[in-house]
Amino acid sequence: MQVYYQTAMKTAIVTGAAKPDSIGFAVARGLREEGCDVVVADLYEQGFAELKDFLCIRTDVSDPVAVQEMIDKTVSKRKRIDYLVNAVGGSWGITQRDLTAPPPRGFRGLLNCTPEDWRTILGANLDSAWYCSRAAAPHLKKQGGAIVNVSSVAARKGIPPGAEGSSGPYAVAKAGVMALTRQLALELGEFGVRVNCVAPGVVSSGRLKKVLSFSQKNQIPEGSMAQIPMGRVGTVDEIASLVVALCTDDTSYMTGVVIDANGASYAA
Amino acid sequence: MPLKGLKGRKALVTGAASGIGHAVAARLRNEGVEVFATDIHQTGKLIVCDLTDQGEVEDLAGKIPAIDFLVNVAGGPVAPTRKNTLPSLPKNSLVLESIKDVEWHAVIAANLTSAFLVCREFAPKMKARKFGRIVNFASIAARRGSSRVGVHYAAAKGGIIGLTKTLALELGPHNITVNAIAPGYIKTERIAKAAWGHDSPAAEQAFIASLPLKRAGKPDDVAAVVAMLCSEAGGYVSGATLDVNGGWYFGP
Numbered sequence: 001m002q003v004y005y006q007t008a009m010k011t012a013i014v015t016g017a018a019k020p021d022s023i024g025f026a027v028a029r030g031l032r033e034e035g036c037d038v039v040v041a042d043l044y045e046q047g048f049a050e051l052k053d054f055l056c057i058r059t060d061v062s063d064p065v066a067v068q069e070m071i072d073k074t075v076s077k078r079k080r081i082d083y084l085v086n087a088v089g090g091s092w093g094i095t096q097r098d099l100t101a102p103p104p105r106g107f108r109g110l111l112n113c114t115p116e117d118w119r120t121i122l123g124a125n126l127d128s129a130w131y132c133s134r135a136a137a138p139h140l141k142k143q144g145g146a147i148v149n150v151s152s153v154a155a156r157k158g159i160p161p162g163a164e165g166s167s168g169p170y171a172v173a174k175a176g177v178m179a180l181t182r183q184l185a186l187e188l189g190e191f192g193v194r195v196n197c198v199a200p201g202v203v204s205s206g207r208l209k210k211v212l213s214f215s216q217k218n219q220i221p222e223g224s225m226a227q228i229p230m231g232r233v234g235t236v237d238e239i240a241s242l243v244v245a246l247c248t249d250d251t252s253y254m255t256g257v258v259i260d261a262n263g264a265s266y267a268a
Numbered sequence: 269m270p271l272k273g274l275k276g277r278k279a280l281v282t283g284a285a286s287g288i289g290h291a292v293a294a295r296l297r298n299e300g301v302e303v304f305a306t307d308i309h310q311t312g313k314l315i316v317c318d319l320t321d322q323g324e325v326e327d328l329a330g331k332i333p334a335i336d337f338l339v340n341v342a343g344g345p346v347a348p349t350r351k352n353t354l355p356s357l358p359k360n361s362l363v364l365e366s367i368k369d370v371e372w373h374a375v376i377a378a379n380l381t382s383a384f385l386v387c388r389e390f391a392p393k394m395k396a397r398k399f400g401r402i403v404n405f406a407s408i409a410a411r412r413g414s415s416r417v418g419v420h421y422a423a424a425k426g427g428i429i430g431l432t433k434t435l436a437l438e439l440g441p442h443n444i445t446v447n448a449i450a451p452g453y454i455k456t457e458r459i460a461k462a463a464w465g466h467d468s469p470a471a472e473q474a475f476i477a478s479l480p481l482k483r484a485g486k487p488d489d490v491a492a493v494v495a496m497l498c499s500e501a502g503g504y505v506s507g508a509t510l511d512v513n514g515g516w517y518f519g520p
Contacts, residue, residue: 238500245496
């Protein structure tokens with residue numbers, strides 16, 4: 001394998017990478033192409049069979065004990081952690097039992113969601129990024145590296161009430177991910193660990209396909225396609241390339257940054 | 269793996285004689301991009317062009333083939349002229365009262381009008397080809413303000429961000445992305461000479477130590493982000509301003 005960046009022999013953990021058609025899955029493949037040894041941490045064990053080149057660890061990333069076990073296992077098998085990509089998340093339908101079920105219908109806003117919805121969604125999207133970053137940090141600090149978080153355009157502009165397959169707590173959690181990015185950038189900068197974030201707009205992941213299957217024509221979770229100046233949704237590969245670039249030396253002078261990738265639908 | 273989507277493309281890089289523009293041209297060439305480079309003065313194979321002059325920008329378009337990437341780097345806190353093509357930067361802060369009318373107009377022209385004229389010349393050709401990537405240069409001075417470079421430079425670079433967002437909306441339907449990069453303390457030769465913004469080497473060291481990444485930036489650091497935006501990784505990024513500043517300031 002021809003290696004282009006100084007990523008060879010490095011170990012990356014990607015959470016939420018087991019589902020085909022997901023951003024995490026494409027990131028795991030992209031980092032593998034760069035020569036990284038990639039660890040996939042996910043609840044979706046059904047996907048592990050497709051990930052033969054990867055060390056797959058079943059992990060509920062919203063559980064700090066499980067996260068610590070995953071990190072310990074990674075270090076015992078791979079001796080180091082260079083990159084952490086927190087790609088786990090979702091606007092709802094993110095518990096074990098939801099993994100294979102069709103997404104629930106309707107919109108769960110802040111005024112009609114339950115405390116359980118709130119805790120589940122914040123747990124998967126925000127707590128998970130903190131637990132994984134905190135547990136990986138001592139290992140990242142040893143030689144430097146990068147953390148990349150995946151946020152959402154929902155953190156910038158909110159989600160229009162009524163949007164199918166989405167929720168209010170998701171917008172709140174993803175805004176938290178942006179603040180977490182900045183705070184970690186300050187705490188980890190002196191150790192040569194960069195922390196950045198990608199905020200995708202609507203992306204043609206497996207999840208989107210499910211939502212589109214019961215949405216009206218030309219309607220997407222954020223409203224109408226007409227709201228995207230580029231006239232299309234993003235591809236999983238575009239977002240994954242951006243995440244990979246935030247791991248490599250191409251972004252060695254960037255930290256604490258959020259890169260919005262939304263087809264010009266919202267300029268922050 | 270090399271960045272995807274760069275090899276075989278054509279790019280125009282302005283302000284390419286030195287500093288960040290020079291690094292951008294070199295990086296894109298390394299990625300297999302055919303680069304047309306311009307500056308206000310002759311060095312090597314650069315095409316000489318005063319980008320504040322609409323006629324010269326038109327002439328420039330006549331000299332090069334249709335391009336895929338447009339990187340508008342030309343600019344700086346002190347406007348160049350044909351006689352003084354790389355003017356030294358002042359050692360002290362530029363305070364409001366010290367800025368003359370002529371300097372205001374020259375700095376706005378060099379940093380903002382130039383980008384407008386070049387975009388207006390080249391965007392229609394990108395539209396016709398249904399592909400394009402435009403990267404403009406803003407500055408930390410527009411993001412957080414600056415106590416050194418003067419209001420004219422900060423205002424011009426703020427203008428670049430507005431121009432970038434608006435062009436992203438206008439050109440998005442034509443499959444053209446438009447983004448800006450806002451560099452922080454990037455130690456180009458010119459900035460190193462002026463110890464830009466710092467009264468003493470000790471003051472510079474203290475400033476650098478205050479940055480989360482504990483170092484000044486290099487032109488190559490910025491050039492790499494340009495390459496990233498032109499590659500597959502930038503395919504769905506448009507209207508954005510990317511801070512490349514070592515954690516100095518986080519943007520909105």
